[in-house]
Amino acid sequence: xxxxxxxxxxxxxxxxxxxxxxxxxxxxxxxxxxxxxxxxxxxxxxxxxxxxxxxxxxxxxxxxxxxxxxxxxxxxxxxxxxxxxxxxxxxxxxxxxxxxxxxxxxxxxxxxxxxxxxxxxxxxxxxxxxxxxxxxxxxxxxxxxxxxxxxxxxxxxxxxxxxxxxxxxxxxxxxxxxxxxxxxxxxxxxxxxxxxxxxxxxxxxxxxxxxxxxxxxxxxxxxxxxxxxxxxxxxxxxxxxxxxxxxxxxxxxxxxxxxxxxxxxxxxxxxxxxxxxxxxxxxxxxxxxxxxxxxxxxxxxxxxxxxxxxxxxxxxxxxxxxxxxxxxxxxxxxxxxxxxxxxxxxxxxxxxxxxxxxxxxxxxxxxxxxxxxxxxxxxxxxxxxxxxxxxx
Amino acid sequence: xxxxxxxxxxxxxxxxxxxxxxxxxxxxxxxxxxxxxxxxxxxxxxxxxxxxxxxxxxxxxxxxxxxxxxxxxxxxxxxxxxxxxxxxxxxxxxxxxxxxxxxxxxxxxxxxxxxxxxxxxxxxxxxxxxxxxxxxxxxxxxxxxxxxxxxxxxxxxxxxxxxxxxxxxxxxxxxxxxxxxxxxxxxxxxxxxxxxxxxxxxxxxxxxxxxxxxxxxxxxxxxxxxxxxxxxxxxxxxxxxxxxxxxxxxxxxxxxxxxxxxxxxxxxxxxxxxxxxxxxxxxxxxxxxxxxxxxxxxxxxxxxxxxxxxxxxxxxx
Numbered sequence: 075x076x077x078x079x080x081x082x083x084x085x086x087x088x089x090x091x092x093x094x095x096x097x098x099x100x101x102x103x104x105x106x107x108x109x110x111x112x113x114x115x116x117x118x119x120x121x122x123x124x125x126x127x128x129x130x131x132x133x134x135x136x137x138x139x140x141x142x143x144x145x146x147x148x149x150x151x152x153x154x155x156x157x158x159x160x161x162x163x164x165x166x167x168x169x170x171x172x173x174x175x176x177x178x179x180x181x182x183x184x185x186x187x188x189x190x191x192x193x194x195x196x197x198x199x200x201x202x203x204x205x206x207x208x209x210x211x212x213x214x215x216x217x218x219x220x221x222x223x224x225x226x227x228x229x230x231x232x233x234x235x236x237x238x239x240x241x242x243x244x245x246x247x248x249x250x251x252x253x254x255x256x257x258x259x260x261x262x263x264x265x266x267x268x269x270x271x272x273x274x275x276x277x278x279x280x281x282x283x284x285x286x287x288x289x290x291x292x293x294x295x296x297x298x299x300x301x302x303x304x305x306x307x308x309x310x311x312x313x314x315x316x317x318x319x320x321x322x323x324x325x326x327x328x329x330x331x332x333x334x335x336x337x338x339x340x341x342x343x344x345x346x347x348x349x350x351x352x353x354x355x356x357x358x359x360x361x362x363x364x365x366x367x368x369x370x371x372x373x374x375x376x377x378x379x380x381x382x383x384x385x386x387x388x389x390x391x392x393x394x395x396x397x398x399x400x401x402x403x404x405x406x407x408x409x410x411x412x413x414x415x416x417x418x419x420x421x422x423x424x425x426x427x428x429x430x431x432x433x434x435x436x437x438x439x440x441x442x443x444x445x446x447x448x449x450x451x452x453x454x455x456x457x458x459x460x461x462x463x464x465x466x
Numbered sequence: 467x468x469x470x471x472x473x474x475x476x477x478x479x480x481x482x483x484x485x486x487x488x489x490x491x492x493x494x495x496x497x498x499x500x501x502x503x504x505x506x507x508x509x510x511x512x513x514x515x516x517x518x519x520x521x522x523x524x525x526x527x528x529x530x531x532x533x534x535x536x537x538x539x540x541x542x543x544x545x546x547x548x549x550x551x552x553x554x555x556x557x558x559x560x561x562x563x564x565x566x567x568x569x570x571x572x573x574x575x576x577x578x579x580x581x582x583x584x585x586x587x588x589x590x591x592x593x594x595x596x597x598x599x600x601x602x603x604x605x606x607x608x609x610x611x612x613x614x615x616x617x618x619x620x621x622x623x624x625x626x627x628x629x630x631x632x633x634x635x636x637x638x639x640x641x642x643x644x645x646x647x648x649x650x651x652x653x654x655x656x657x658x659x660x661x662x663x664x665x666x667x668x669x670x671x672x673x674x675x676x677x678x679x680x681x682x683x684x685x686x687x688x689x690x691x692x693x694x695x696x697x698x699x700x701x702x703x704x705x706x707x708x709x710x711x712x713x714x715x716x717x718x719x720x721x722x723x724x725x726x727x728x729x730x731x732x733x734x735x736x737x738x739x740x741x742x743x744x745x746x747x748x749x750x751x752x753x754x755x756x757x758x759x760x761x762x763x764x765x766x767x768x769x770x771x772x773x774x775x776x777x778x779x780x781x782x783x
Contacts, residue, residue, distance in 0.1 A: 095483020095611070096664075126666060332484065335762050340513045371720035383718045391695055392721045395728045398758040405760035430730045432662040454715065 093330035103228035111160035326356030333406035365457035366403035407459035481657035493770035503604035653684035
């Protein structure tokens with residue numbers, strides 16, 4: 075069943091924006107949330123790494139992990155009248171992790187002991203899957219809270235889509251092993267490494283392992299795990315809920331890319347990984363597409379055509395400029411076609427042209443949203459590659 | 467040669483996503499090889515880029531020869547872990563008994579910083595490797611992403627030194643730290659684009675690198691630079707043309723829009739080059755041109771390599 079992007083954003087409760095770094099994910103995620111708010115929904119965008127100016131314009135500059143409303147006066151200042159409400163939150167990974175520990179700990183003392191642990195302090199931003207997991211944790215918490223009609227998550231730039239989808243798995247795998255509880259025992263923590271826990275037995279193997287990690291490291295980690303005893307079931311359950319949310323019909327993944335050869339290659343790879351993990355991919359957005367001006371005008375922009383309006387030297391330079399841009403636009407078209415052929419028919423492919431100014435305020439986001447949802451703006455649709463049959 | 471860039475043992479190329487780190491890394495590899503060096507390119511990527519950019523099949527997680535004196539690897543945590551463990555445990559049977567044990571693997575997967583340690587450890591190991599009395603590689607080039615992960619990736623030795631008690635792992639962390647912070651051995655390059663976010667992030671990254679990580683800094687590459695082509699009066703005229711009300715897009719307007727776009731990019735190139743020179747005065751700035759060929763491949767990398775060679779030759783030693 076195919077939908078337009080409008081319908082997708084209208085109907086879902088969770089939209090997860092994934093993709094390579096540097097393609098404009100934060101901008102697209104914020105634009106989607108803005109559109110939803112303009113159309114009457116109460117939308118929250120969770121960002122990880124927003125541009126300073128965009129953050130400022132959304133009132134995010136000095137916030138922790140708390141959602142902040144972008145008030146009607148801010149909208150009015152930029153000539154916009156939302157029917158709904160827009161909120162934004164800048165994810166603080168460490169704080170989210172601390173909150174997660176506090177929530178699952180069996181007592182305040184246990185939580186404090188963990189916070190003081192040396193391993194925790196160094197690894198808390200990377201505990202069991204780093205930024206990706208904390209983004210998921212925050213998403214779950216917000217979804218559970220039920221305060222918003224739509225949650226749009228801007229994921230961290232990741233070297234691997236697998237990190238992201240794998241994050242809940244790491245916890246369930248690790249804590250799913252009953253035998254892990256054998257590692258987190260006082261004996262191991264005390265430095266008497268018990269290889270019985272590993273099903274290996276024998277002092278010889280213990281010595282071999284200690285060559286690898288240093289026995290103090292192993293016992294340090296064991297102590298750390300020990301301090302989390304009693305929390306495993308909570309973590310497991312949480313991770314399972316996160317996984318279920320990600321594959322539910324309430325959620326859609328939007329894969330964002332730019333049209334260059336390397337990012338399109340990555341996008342195709344990410345798409346396969348997402349589908350293998352049964353993640354529902356509602357749309358693929360190709361951002362920063364270069365326009366083809368001769369195509370938009372419907373005539374070649376060559377010397378004969380331009381000599382009528384521009385003197386020879388200027389006309390030549392304009393012709394060269396147009397040729398360069400056409401070369402890029404054609405390359406983009408080829409890459410987009412490649413991407414289009416790699417995704418399922420019901421997955422929307424949406425194009426956003428490259429804009430001459432950086433997006434750093436609500437008005438800029440609205441411009442992007444109009445391209446995304448209405449295919450309208452200063453750059454005509456005819457300047458961008460056609461997508462053939464299928465929903466656009 | 468600037469900072470004797472090509473005379474180091476480890477050249478790290480970093481910067482935020484999408485700025486062209488892989489192409490700069492590939493180009494530097496060709497520069498080094500042309501200078502008579504035996505080069506290893508390392509990346510840590512979901513999808514390998516460097517070998518394909520040089521016109522070859524991906525190398526995968528084991529070092530592969532691409533050409534004479536040119537090798538590459540896409541370092542992968544699991545494989546790096548295996549190699550490191552084998553080095554320490556000496557016997558494969560023991561490795562298998564311990565590490566193929568699913569409980570141990572689950573346990574190790576829980577500590578991602580361990581994965582980052584072995585990734586960096588693999589690079590460091592290659593930098594320091596000696597075969598028959600001489601270094602295995604004249605130069606190792608590392609294409610390292612500077613997302614939160616990238617910074618933590620380079621910061622791992624320091625984090626380990628802060629965390630881990632004395633023992634094998636700590637000793638290795640210490641050696642890694644020493645190599646990374648030795649200006650005779652290591653140089654870190656930054657790559658950026660003449661755009662708002664990349665430039666601002668690069669400035670922040672530079673501050674963090676200088677103040678926190680102690681990794682010696684090399685050259686700042688400004689990629690995708692567009693040279694000025696239109697004079698301000700011409701741009702004004704083009705803008706007037708574009709503003710003219712019209713029911714259809716005219717030939718003049720189409721051309722004018724293309725020209726204005728070019729002029730904007732050129733202005734930004736100049737503006738950000740100036741800003742970077744002011745904010746990052748301790749790194750020489752090398753400008754790399756925007757290119758208009760449809761794809762990124764060997765030919766484009768060779769063009770970049772020639773530009774870099776020319777730029778490096780001009781700088782004071």
